[in-house]
Amino acid sequence: MIINETQTTKHKQTTRKRLIEATARLFAQHGYNGLTMRSVAEEARANIAAANYHFGSKDAMVLEMLRERVQPINHRRLELLNQARNHNSVKHLSTYEIFHSLIFPLGEEIAKNAKSRCSLAQLIARTFTEPVQFIEKMHHQFFSQIADTYYRELALSHPGIPSKEIYWHLHLAVSSMLGALAQHRRLYDFTQGNCEENEVFPLIERLIHFVTHGFEQGINHKFDQ
Amino acid sequence: MIINETQTTKHKQTTRKRLIEATARLFAQHGYNGLTMRSVAEEARANIAAANYHFGSKDAMVLEMLRERVQPINHRRLELLNQARNHNSVKHLSTYEIFHSLIFPLGEEIAKNAKSRCSLAQLIARTFTEPVQFIEKMHHQFFSQIADTYYRELALSHPGIPSKEIYWHLHLAVSSMLGALAQHRRLYDFTQGNCEENEVFPLIERLIHFVTHGFEQGINHKFDQ
DNA sequence: AGTTTTTTCAAACAAACGTTTTAATCAATA
DNA sequence: TATTGATTAAAACGTTTGTTTGAAAAAACT
Numbered sequence: 397m398i399i400n401e402t403q404t405t406k407h408k409q410t411t412r413k414r415l416i417e418a419t420a421r422l423f424a425q426h427g428y429n430g431l432t433m434r435s436v437a438e439e440a441r442a443n444i445a446a447a448n449y450h451f452g453s454k455d456a457m458v459l460e461m462l463r464e465r466v467q468p469i470n471h472r473r474l475e476l477l478n479q480a481r482n483h484n485s486v487k488h489l490s491t492y493e494i495f496h497s498l499i500f501p502l503g504e505e506i507a508k509n510a511k512s513r514c515s516l517a518q519l520i521a522r523t524f525t526e527p528v529q530f531i532e533k534m535h536h537q538f539f540s541q542i543a544d545t546y547y548r549e550l551a552l553s554h555p556g557i558p559s560k561e562i563y564w565h566l567h568l569a570v571s572s573m574l575g576a577l578a579q580h581r582r583l584y585d586f587t588q589g590n591c592e593e594n595e596v597f598p599l600i601e602r603l604i605h606f607v608t609h610g611f612e613q614g615i616n617h618k619f620d621q
Numbered sequence: 622m623i624i625n626e627t628q629t630t631k632h633k634q635t636t637r638k639r640l641i642e643a644t645a646r647l648f649a650q651h652g653y654n655g656l657t658m659r660s661v662a663e664e665a666r667a668n669i670a671a672a673n674y675h676f677g678s679k680d681a682m683v684l685e686m687l688r689e690r691v692q693p694i695n696h697r698r699l700e701l702l703n704q705a706r707n708h709n710s711v712k713h714l715s716t717y718e719i720f721h722s723l724i725f726p727l728g729e730e731i732a733k734n735a736k737s738r739c740s741l742a743q744l745i746a747r748t749f750t751e752p753v754q755f756i757e758k759m760h761h762q763f764f765s766q767i768a769d770t771y772y773r774e775l776a777l778s779h780p781g782i783p784s785k786e787i788y789w790h791l792h793l794a795v796s797s798m799l800g801a802l803a804q805h806r807r808l809y810d811f812t813q814g815n816c817e818e819n820e821v822f823p824l825i826e827r828l829i830h831f832v833t834h835g836f837e838q839g840i841n842h843k844f845d846q
Numbered sequence: 847a848g849t850t851t852t853t854t855c856a857a858a859c860a861a862a863c864g865t866t867t868t869a870a871t872c873a874a875t876a
Numbered sequence: 877t878a879t880t881g882a883t884t885a886a887a888a889c890g891t892t893t894g895t896t897t898g899a900a901a902a903a904a905c906t
Binding site for chain 1: 651652653654655743746747749750751789790792793795796797798799800801803804823824826827828830831832834835836837838839842844845
């Protein structure tokens with residue numbers, strides 16, 4: 397199988413691309429165990445065997461889908477982080493700038509097209525709730541490195557704060573981010589109509605603000621233990 | 622089937638109780654679709670048919686398990702909320718008091734016994750990520766009422782704040798709470814050993830503090846939209 | 847054009863799923 | 877002790893699961 401930009405391979409990739417998109421949609425909605433090869437094939441208007449032909453197995457298919465969705469976001473994060481570092485004359489970045497670079501790319505990707513809005517938010521949230529083994533591996537593969545980057549950046553910006561407190565509150569910030577994404581779909585029901593569910597960026601903006609102040613107030617507070 | 626406190630019914634309930642506990646453990650670990658009747662029966666050292674005998678179906682069994690775990694927590698929440706209302710001479714409660722009554726009961730239940738620690742945290746988080754229909758119903762049944770209670774309490778404590786902002790930031794606070802619970806198990810890996818994973822109450826305390834300040838700073842901030 | 851490679855498809859595979867059936871076991875009362 | 881009702885157990889039910897097969901179709905290349 398040759399992968400290039402000829403017209404033929406483009407056409408070859410359409411079913412593959414449809415399968416990936418169907419996988420993303422169904423994985424976000426039903427999780428790994430709730431996703432079946434038949435449901436993916438039906439959603440993608442393709443044959444069941446085609447899915448196994450292109451990816452080899454269910455595991456590999458879902459993993460490939462996750463890789464394609466997550467990596468651009470992580471690249472954008474580091475891009476924004478470096479942008480903030482360069483455009484800043486001060487020694488260290490503000491907490492807001494750091495969390496902005498972490499969270500904003502998610503908003504960009506969610507808002508990129510209407511179809512994937514709720515899908516991507518749920519999808520990313522699921523990668524942290526699904527306990528399946530390959531997802532844990534994927535988690536270590538894709539997120540452990542970036543988590544370390546952000547820990548170091550925060551530690552640099554908050555000298556004198558015990559590393560344990562940095563860890564705790566970065567953990568809380570990331571948890572808030574993922575929780576908010578996972579719950580985004582439910583916001584409309586929850587408020588009984590008081591919030592429009594498709595307002596992505598206002599939510600993202602409030603989320604960044606929320607975790608920034610939770611983090612800053614948290615690490616400066618004297619806890620009993 | 623007679624349910625009372627005779628010795629016989631006690632013995633009758635042991636397998637039923639073992640099934641409920643196994644259901645909780647496996648549901649927390651693998652979600653609804655990842656939980657199988659056979660795995661529950663095996664974990665509970667019981668027969669597959671016994672599960673269907675006691676509960677009728679997989680749906681009913683999981684639902685009953687959730688009911689037994691969630692309701693005590695909600696009762697405790699309202700208890701703490703009323704306690705704060707009575708012991709307080711001021712007109713309205715502080716944001717901290719409100720979120721304390723919302724979150725602290727979770728910590729109590731999680732810390733109640735070592736076995737259910739991670740289990741309960743994940744379990745509750747799953748009830749908000751699993752999209753299965755009966756869980757959504759259960760969500761409306763168990764949580765919509767208490768969500769409304771907390772919205773009204775927060776609105777009462779923050780006069781002049783648009784109800785939309787109250788909704789947004791209560792949503793963020795609840796999302797943070799659930800996200801933190803869902804991620805609690807992963808904290809140890811995440812920090813590569815810098816945080817002891819079994820410190821429940823320190824995390825809970827920081828979580829309450831985190832969402833309190835995120836909420837208060839959030840609703841008082843002027844957002845573009 | 848003919849040939850080769852890549853991709854699709856319907857059908858079938860064994861395994862695992864939730865559930866039901868039927869009989870055996872248990873505890874308790876008469 | 878005999879009998880009754882509640883509980884457990886083994887086996888089988890019909891579906892659905894992920895995966896494989898082998899032939900047909902499509903595309904690419906010489």
